[in-house]
Amino acid sequence: MISVNDFIPSKYSNSVDQGIFQWSAPSNIALVKYWGKKENQIPANPSVSFTLNNCKTNTKLAFAKKADRNYFSFDLLFEGQPKEDFKPKIQKFFERVEIYLPFLKEYHFTIDTENTFPHSSGIASSASGMAALAMNLMSLEKALNPLMTDDYFYQKASLLARLGSGSACRSIKGQVVVWGTHQNITGSSNLFGVEFPNTIHENFTDYQDTILLVDKGEKQVSSTVGHELMHDHPFAERRFAQAHENLDKLITIFKTGDLEEFIKVVESEALTLHAMMMTSMPYFILMKPNTLEIINAIWKFRKATKIPVCFTLDAGANVHVLYPNKDKEKVLQFIQNELVGYCQNGQYLCDQIGNGAALI
CATH class of the missing domain: 3.30.230.10 (Ribosomal Protein S5; domain 2)
Known part of the structure; x- marks a missing residue:
């Protein structure tokens, strides 16, 4: 070792x-x-x-x-x-x-x-x-x-x-x-x-990530402080076990290409992260009203179209919209039509899965 x-x-x-x-x-x-x-x-x-x-x-x-x-x-x-x-x-x-x-x-x-x-x-x-x-x-x-x-x-x-x-x-x-x-x-x-x-199934090899900039201000709580709040957190041990379980699920999901199960794990993980912050002492709500508007709009769009688009969040208000490359045109149209209005100054960034560090 x-x-x-x-x-x-x-x-x-x-x-x-x-x-x-x-x-x-x-x-x-x-x-x-x-x-x-x-x-x-x-x-x-x-x-x-x-x-x-x-x-x-x-x-x-x-x-x-x-x-x-x-x-x-x-x-x-x-x-x-x-x-x-x-x-x-x-x-x-x-x-x-x-x-x-x-x-x-x-x-x-x-x-x-x-x-x-x-x-x-x-x-x-x-x-x-x-x-x-x-x-x-x-x-x-x-x-x-x-x-x-x-x-x-x-x-x-x-x-x-x-x-x-x-x-x-x-x-x-x-x-x-x-x-x-x-x-x-x-x-x-x-x-x-x-x-x-x-x-890793081909479904995931060209995944897209469009980052909706809901709030560009300084983070309400630093990551360092956020991590420290887990030391005495009442739900910490269960959360750590859950991460292992979800990683096990992703091993299977990456192999089979099951997008429905992928969405469940990824969105649950995002909301759990924020739930841990809301239930720490001191407690923080890192989402903004527009974060929730975007999440609800994604759920509504996914239900109506059956397009496997989902969200994840970091420790802040911005939303990462994840979806397969084959659905890029329709998802970007949805973002333009329905989600841009929730972004600060209408700003968002288009990204995709990449290969890591590179010598220039």
Whole structure:
């Protein structure tokens, strides 16, 4: 069994003075939700997600050796401009991963990052951002250790990303990624995300995700605070067991292509996530009135047309509309006709299942 100690390097065979790498990494949308975590970003339950394709972060990492190796040294640019308020998160990330990347204090880094989706659009960029940064750092480590295997490279990148933002570990690979140990999924791990190893029916290979931007404001409660609320939650243990059960159901669903059962699991998971927030102490209602209007409209449309469109939610008000590619034209028409009015400034993003991080 792989342990964290397997990712602590002993020494490097190469020396690198300076250079530049550039990676993109996508966002992802969980089907079975991760909500609640243990020490060191270990999930309280396993999760599975669709890796997205269009909503991604592009990050360029320039690095150069420096004389004083007693501190972390980096500049952070967001869309070409200095972004001081992001720096504490990167500092904390470097502190967490230094044991795995002992060269970090040897270099000054310039991190230049941008998103393909609008900033403050209500789409979480921590997953794509941390995944892209992790890939760049792994490219530098591979330059220092050229004999590194691809398996090690991607597993460690996912482990590093997890230490920046839990769900970021699911943004390294595609198209369906599992994070968290599950007895019926070979190779699953709490330490990093893995590509779903079982059969995936053709129904799911080109799935679409249209993201309706109901509320683009700052999140009412941070994910970190939300996860912590699970520690004393009266329904936590049952929820963690339910996640395992729903993942078992998805193993069968992915194999058979059963869209009706897929919808039941995915929508139930979304509503359960929000139910956990509503029943925590303190409690939060993260949906907005327009979120509920959209959900009811989707249910009505699905019942009337028999088109297998469904929704899922993150820990916020925005709605991810999921549907097979073969129904794209009709669903987009439905969104234009009936759902756009519930979006802030009529905004929505069209995305689809994708293949994970890519070297630029």
